[in-house]
Amino acid sequence: MASKSDARATGARLLDAFRAEGAVEVDPDILQPAEALLDLYGEDIRARAYVTADPLRGEMMLRPDFTVPVVQAHMANGAEPARYCYLGEVFRKQDHRGPARTAEYFQAGYEVFDRAAPEQADAEVFALFARLLAPLNLRATIGDIGLLTAAVAGLDTLSTRKAALMRHIWRPQRFHKLMERYAGLTPVPATRAALLAGQAERDAPWIGLRSAQELQARLDRLREDAAARPIATQDVARLDALFALRCPADQAVEALRALDIPALTPAIARLQARLSALAARGIDLGAVGFDASHGRTTMEYYDGFVFTFSAAAPDLPPVASGGRYDALTRVLGQGKSIPAVGGVIRPGLVADLGGLDA
Amino acid sequence: MTLKLGVPSKGRLMEQCFDWFAARGVRLRRTGSDREYAGAVDGAPGVELVLLSAGEIPRELAAGRIHLGVTGSDLVRDKLADWQAQVADLAPMGFGHADLIIAVPACWADVDTLEDLDAVAHAFRRAHGHRLRIATKYHRLVREFLTREGVADYQLVDSQGATEGTVKNLTAEAIADITSSGETLRANHLKILSDGLIHQSQATLFAARAADWSGDGQAILRAFCDRLGLGAPEL
Numbered sequence: 385m386a387s388k389s390d391a392r393a394t395g396a397r398l399l400d401a402f403r404a405e406g407a408v409e410v411d412p413d414i415l416q417p418a419e420a421l422l423d424l425y426g427e428d429i430r431a432r433a434y435v436t437a438d439p440l441r442g443e444m445m446l447r448p449d450f451t452v453p454v455v456q457a458h459m460a461n462g463a464e465p466a467r468y469c470y471l472g473e474v475f476r477k478q479d480h481r482g483p484a485r486t487a488e489y490f491q492a493g494y495e496v497f498d499r500a501a502p503e504q505a506d507a508e509v510f511a512l513f514a515r516l517l518a519p520l521n522l523r524a525t526i527g528d529i530g531l532l533t534a535a536v537a538g539l540d541t542l543s544t545r546k547a548a549l550m551r552h553i554w555r556p557q558r559f560h561k562l563m564e565r566y567a568g569l570t571p572v573p574a575t576r577a578a579l580l581a582g583q584a585e586r587d588a589p590w591i592g593l594r595s596a597q598e599l600q601a602r603l604d605r606l607r608e609d610a611a612a613r614p615i616a617t618q619d620v621a622r623l624d625a626l627f628a629l630r631c632p633a634d635q636a637v638e639a640l641r642a643l644d645i646p647a648l649t650p651a652i653a654r655l656q657a658r659l660s661a662l663a664a665r666g667i668d669l670g671a672v673g674f675d676a677s678h679g680r681t682t683m684e685y686y687d688g689f690v691f692t693f694s695a696a697a698p699d700l701p702p703v704a705s706g707g708r709y710d711a712l713t714r715v716l717g718q719g720k721s722i723p724a725v726g727g728v729i730r731p732g733l734v735a736d737l738g739g740l741d742a
Numbered sequence: 743m744t745l746k747l748g749v750p751s752k753g754r755l756m757e758q759c760f761d762w763f764a765a766r767g768v769r770l771r772r773t774g775s776d777r778e779y780a781g782a783v784d785g786a787p788g789v790e791l792v793l794l795s796a797g798e799i800p801r802e803l804a805a806g807r808i809h810l811g812v813t814g815s816d817l818v819r820d821k822l823a824d825w826q827a828q829v830a831d832l833a834p835m836g837f838g839h840a841d842l843i844i845a846v847p848a849c850w851a852d853v854d855t856l857e858d859l860d861a862v863a864h865a866f867r868r869a870h871g872h873r874l875r876i877a878t879k880y881h882r883l884v885r886e887f888l889t890r891e892g893v894a895d896y897q898l899v900d901s902q903g904a905t906e907g908t909v910k911n912l913t914a915e916a917i918a919d920i921t922s923s924g925e926t927l928r929a930n931h932l933k934i935l936s937d938g939l940i941h942q943s944q945a946t947l948f949a950a951r952a953a954d955w956s957g958d959g960q961a962i963l964r965a966f967c968d969r970l971g972l973g974a975p976e977l
Contacts, residue, residue, distance in 0.1 A: 422873075422897070423873075426873070426894055426895065426896070426897075427873075427885055427888070427896060427897055427898055428885070428889055430881075430885065430898075431882075431885055431886075431889075479823040479824055480823075480824045480827070481824065481827060548861070548864075551864065551894070552892060552894070555892035555894065556892075557890070557891070557892045558857075558860065558891070558892025558893070558894075559892070561857065561892070562857070565857070573854060573855055573936070575854035575855075575936065576854065576855075576858075579851055579852060584851045585851070586849075586851055588847070588848035588849040588931055588933075589849065589931055590847075590849045591847050591849060591909055591910045591931050592847045592849075592909045592910070592912065592915055593870065593912050593915060594847070594850070594862070594866060594915060598862075598865065598866070598869055599849075599850065599851065599852055601865070602852045602861070602862065602865060603851075603852055606852065
């Protein structure tokens with residue numbers, strides 16, 4: 385494995401390349417307030433990030449990634465449009481031993497905040513990474529979470545169901561269980577049937593912070609849900625087909641159209657614009673993989689374009705990954721938002737695989 | 743060399759453990775006064791008894807300071823990351839049964855499944871401005887379970903004892919704890935989620951992968967396992 389100084393030297397060259405594109409270097413603190421990260425990622429982040437205590441600032445985390453502090457800094461005082469780059473270590477707890485399962489490693493990153501032409505910005509980041517990583521012969525895969533959210537938004541069903549599905553796009557197992565529930569494909573649990581029939585036992589004393597009004601509000605929602613038509617099984621099948629779609633990127637538009645999901649039309653047009661922008665920057669789309677579920681389990685704040693560059697060895701983590709995170713800027717922007725896309729390269733892995741061109 | 747066998751140092755767990763070994767021809771006993779934590783092994787040459795708190799046995803196994811140890815399967819899974827890489831599971835022992843479960847207030851008539859819990863957690867966060875709190879001391883097991891099941895908008899709060907009281911005391915909305923009869927849960931107006939069984943625990947004999955098995959260590963282990971009627975593990 386590459387030494388720390390090799391990784392840092394490779395990272396410095398990546399940083400130079402990012403600066404040459406006009407990016408301004410930023411250098412966020414290693415200690416980040418835990419609260420913002422916990423709010424964003426939920427309890428899972430505790431399993432992955434090192435938590436420590438500061439006597440004045442409370443719970444802190446050793447930065448598990450740069451995206452959140454970079455977005456926070458931009459939303460607080462950034463000018464538009466903006467390009468940022470950074471190089472530094474991130475810290476991730478590893479629960480399993482294995483190759484490249486290091487708990488601290490370098491990331492070199494490049495982030496673009498630009499309202500003008502999102503698909504052009506997507507292509508800019510991807511093509512820059514593809515050019516820098518070209519000597520390593522990596523396999524590139526792209527996806528688009530925006531296709532999945534568009535398909536869910538287009539379902540002919542209650543808005544509460546769509547919101548529940550949307551919330552679990554990044555948790556496939558729960559998503560599919562909910563889908564089956566809403567489509568009437570799984571039996572209603574006996575306890576829920578009894579509850580809806582007014583036969584549930586209600587004699588327990590009330591304890592806890594949740595109020596009886598909150599229970600009543602949920603009962604109303606459950607009744608509304610029980611009275612609504614199930615989602616059509618053909619719509620479920622179409623969504624399943626979308627989630628399972630994998631093909632070379634130059635065939636993705638045709639394959640998506642063939643799914644016959646009308647709600648996808650605007651998202652497909654955006655994908656097409658992005659693919660054209662990539663081709664215009666010299667990317668061979670036949671050699672790039674398209675995977676509609678890409679980023680669904682590992683990259684929870686991405687909500688549009690997603691990409692990874694991976695080496696052939698199956699147990700190595702991706703050498704580079706990134707995507708679009710417009711919604712994250714809204715969450716962290718206290719009322720403001722801006723379209724944003726970016727990615728990181730792991731210079732330690734780049735050095736392991738033979739390094740950048742001389 | 744001698745192999746160190748760690749067993750719980752007191753109470754019913756120690757007695758049942760002694761009985762389990764005795765039924766297989768190995769007599770464990772305490773020596774010295776009632777208060778002295780010293781012990782001896784008859785019928786298993788090369789094996790030495792170490793009396794420890796059950797809660798510390800996973801850590802001692804992981805460090806390889808004892809070769810063999812008896813403790814709850816829940817404690818090993820919760821305290822040791824990648825537990826199978828650190829210890830080998832030699833035998834479930836058929837006592838010390840307890841279920842790690844998720845329980846919510848019995849008055850939550852609308853909650854019986856993890857699907858309900860997840861939906862309520864989402865609404866609760868919106869209404870109260872913080873994630874739904876689940877009190878537990880089994881952080882790893884509970885978090886891995888809820889991640890696998892796709893439950894979101896919760897947070898774990900640490901509770902090392904009297905966990906069933908946290909809901910009434912408004913320091914948590916739900917709990918994840920071990921129960922054998924469910925008696926304490928009912929007394930505290932809690933009910934178990936129908937699909938909220940996280941782990942069925944029982945006392946288990948483990949072998950430490952990090953312990954020193956050199957010299958005649960492996961041979962002593964094989965003889966010991968033979969005596970107990972167990973297959974010797976790959977270490």
